[in-house]
Amino acid sequence: MRPTSFALRRFISYFLASFMLLSAVSCKGAPHPEGQEKFGDDTEYFIGLRLLKEGNENAAREKFKRCIKKGTPVIAQKSAEALCTFGNIQEKNTAAENLLKQFPGDDAILIAARQFSASGEINKLIECTSNLDFSTAKNEVIRLRLEAMGHRGDSSYETEVYRWFTECPMSTEHYQFYRDFYNHPDFTTAYENPNSEMAASLEFTPQQFAMNYRIESYKRNYSYTIYCSTMLTEYFKDRVLSPVPQLISDFGKNYLYGSVEYTKNAVLFRQLAQDFAGTPAEYYFWFYAGRYYEKAGIFYRQSRQCFESAMATAETPFQKDNALWYLLNTSLNFSMDSIIESIDEYSREWSDCEYFEDFFEQLVSALLAAGRWNEFGKIYKAIDGYASDLTTAQFAYIYGRLIQENLAEGTDEDVISAFTRACQGGSSLYYKALAAYRLGLYKKPIELKGVLCSPMSVHESQNSHQIPAASENTRSQENLLLGYAYFGFPELIYPEWQKTQGSTISTETNFYLADFLAKCVDPAVPETSDYYTQSLRIAARAQRLANREITREELSLVYPHYYENFVSKYCKEYKISEPVMYALIRSESFFDADVISSAGAIGLTQLMEFTGSDIARRFKMSDYSLTDPETNIRFGTYYLSTLISRCEDSALLGFFSYNAGITRVRRWLQSSLIEFGKKSNMPLDLFLETVPFAETREYGRKLISATLAYDWLEDPHNFEQTAANLIE
Secondary structure, three states: OOHHHHHHHHHHHHHHHHHHHHOOOHHHOOOHHHHHHHHHHHHHHHHHHHHHHOOOHHHHHHHHHHHHHHOOHHHHHHHHHHHHHOOOHHHHHHHHHHHHHHOOOHHHHHHHHHHHHHOOOHHHHHHHOOOOOOOOOOHHHHHHHHHHHHHHOOOOHHHHHHHHHHHOOOOHHHHHHHHHOOOOOOHHHHHHOOOOHHHHHOOOOHHHHHHHHHHHHHOOOHHHHHHHHHHHHHHHHOOOOOOOHHHHHHHHHHHHHHOOOHHHHHHHHHHHHHHOOOOOHHHHHHHHHHHHHHHHOOOHHHHHHHHHHHHHHOOOHHHHHHHHHHHHHHHHHHOHHHHHHHHHHHOOOOOOHHHHHHHHHHHHHHHHHHOOOOHHHHHHHHHOOOOOHHHHHHHHHHHHHHHHOOOOOOOHHHHHHHHHHHHOOOOOHHHHHHHHHHOOHHHOHHHHHHHHOOOOOHHHHHHHOOOOOOOHHHHHHHHHHHHHHHOOOHHHHHHHHHOOOOOOOOHHHHHHHHHHHHOOOOOOOHHHHHHHHHHHHHHHHHHHHOOOOOOHHHHHHHOOOOOHHHHHHHHHHOOOOHHHHHHHHHHHHOOOOOOEOOOOOEOOOOEOHHHHHHHHHHOOOOOOOOOOHHHHHHHHHHHHHHHHHHOOOOHHHHHHHHHHOHHHHHHHHHHHHHHOOOOOOOOHHHHHHHOOOHHHHHHHHHHHHHHHHHHHHHOHHHHHHHHHHHHO
């Protein structure tokens, strides 16, 4: 721990120790005198919120004004923001002006811009947004500014519109502005009627042409954008338009997805890369030339050269990583030997090791399918310290298992070393837990706890979430979130927490907030069940950010037992273990009873309508709702139990069948037996790695991890037997 963090830790410990006494207060809020002692002048803000909720605006206004003068920075600003939300138009405009003066920044500008726009104060809106940095400003602020400039007829209006459309990623704000406000030429009608008089007489500037091109790219109207690309190319070559990154990125994607003339396009982009050598556009032209050669499928050397040129001209670490990812992926598609050589050559050059996790996931499947067992040991040793901890743990664990199955060469010491590496903090809970099982750590409870409760990400815990120095802003941010809990405003906690995803507050505070929100659920008020999901999201993030071993109690917030009565009741009825069912609910819905997926899966166990209908007929139920927690848990528990029984009582195969269908799972299992030269008794942990879909593989890992965590929390002595039942 850094010395500068000691004061903050002591401050947090004092607050949280005090808050542990507040269980009786719950979500209703603490009385005023107690709050004054704990929060000092910041209390004025929270009391002001309460008064405002009661409709006493004058008294609330006085409280907020006092907090602005005497409160800590973050809460003083929140008070200034609150003043912008009530009163007459003039009072809200004055509050917005004061907010800008007292707390200048992006949040203040957005609030003020909204207020000035709503009240028709165009000049004030333009003035308060005059120094916007388009690369960092919120699109809503830029849109409000441009609409105001358009209404006023500013001479720089067209220039700023073009900047916004070519310097920023396209968004809904761009599309709505272009469709509803901007007076643009009718390119669509001209395109649809190319021989008409209207098309022949259409007048436009190159800048308007480029903005329309970006809009149509956003809509993925590839037939149109390919039609326009010839003219855009001429604008680039004639230096009429500068190939700025956002525009050239769309240009490259449109050729990639709108044309099958890959070789021709690759030649064009190589030439453009040479024409624009030394400019930011050079990277994009080399990058997309590589993509086109890759798509053509027979130009490995040319594709690799283009990606290497893109890496050499990259201006940011992300650009270099992106080009390297495609270079490695191209090598993977070319030959196994080429990819292993590329990993040896480039493993020390990437910046964001987690960016390459999906590439290594593909490599695992390719190596297993090719029977290149021994490569796992070589690769895991080569990438250790350079790849992410998840990737290193994955290769280490698989290597150890392949040795145990007499498929890879290695000694008992190699097995122990590989599993020990997979156990180290920072790797996936899945590989940590299974490696701990293989090492027999269930015989050593303290060591097993150390594995299961260790930080989830060494890279993030060491770099991204060191405990911040005890600054006034840090304490104020802690005060704000803890104050919402203390004074009974649970509905404000999660929206505020989302702004930083918990990265600016301590592990202790994150877990406290998760615990508090979970206790705010009232079974008699279904609307409060949202706090279950909010609690779990905060706890899961806290686990990932933690820079220390978390406690057993904290882990129980990451793997909670919500809807315990229903889960217990139906697990007993359908003879399925509770940890298995909790793992399913957690992974499927994060305990959100109302969630409906894009595929139409509904509720806690994410049942499809037709599955629910079939189960309802079996139960002779005509009136039911899959968003009702009890009904959904009953149906889901029954359905999973039938799948497990049809899969020879294997929970993992049952999980896979729940996700992908039992027929597919049986076919995958037969294919894996052939790959590994077995007739039966396929090790299920190795089978998981051969499942042909990455999404399904990850689904299986999450379910196994969650089952082991729930089971260990229930009774640590069950760990050995549960792990064996799941993967043997």
